[in-house]
Amino acid sequence: MSVTMHEIIKIISQRAAKFLKDEMAIDTESHEVNLIPSNRFMLNYLTTVLTIGGDININVIFSFEHTLIRKIFEIYTEELDVLPEEEQEYIEETAGDMINIVVGNSTVEFRNREAVSLSPPIMISEAKSIAKSKHSDFFVNHLRSIHGTLSIFCIASKDTGM
Template sequence: MTDPLDIQEFLGALTRRTEAFFNDELGIVFTGRGSQIDDVQKLDLKSVTAIMSATGALKLYLAYSFDAPLIDAAFAAYTADLDIAEDEREDAVQETAGDIINIIVGNALADLAANGPTIALSPPIILTEAKSVMRHRGAKFASAELRADAGHMSIHLIGPGELFNDSLEYVKE
């Protein structure tokens, strides 16, 4: 029998894997961090947000929200060896955000797989607008904030998943 997933442990695994990926693969070092569990009242999404839904023993959304300078720096490092046409740049930046969340979340779940429940993930969905999500109707939020010289990002765990659609808007009752 597996133990239920501990949200704080999961957020910690995501944060560690995010820091390692940005440092090792992109050469971006986070110099500041913070986290909040349960007392988050509003999520402020940044200019590019990659979202995945988790299903199975856990039903929630994971959102990686990047401010423009950080996703631009990540994109430049991630595609340094590629020749990307300017008219394809916006789509390529969004693909980069999706690739980043896929890699990091997959690795974090692998870290926790030995004692945790099975969790299935959806392909990432990309939102390209800054917006806020207020907490109500029994929603639970947990967030980590990471800061680098290049910019800031947030990792959000949003649940339960059945309260939201893929744009992180509340579903009507």
């Protein structure tokens, strides 16, 4: 039996929560996966998108509230020298590194699948709303912490039968 979309977002969410706890000492409250019911949904301050290709073909989106990505960036780079003019670029790279590590590590748990490939992450700055396509399923999960929320979306075409 193949891995389902619901299982994928659950695996990714658990890995994201573990990454935040183990690497950043940021606790998140328990999470629950839902299908997005409305036709539009809002993204947060900084969003990064990565495509899982191969047998599994889905887009994974991590959308960070400003305060949360700022906190993650501070912890992630605390031992490095970051110049003020590099800061915005490095905040975006922090988000890209996090989605890459979390989704990359998650692939170990995708059972009964051939190899999957990962695209480099792309960034979307500033809050935007996204229109939901009727040809795709959108799942969402929100990881809430005292520093802000990370919203995780998984999007797959209905044709893939996931």
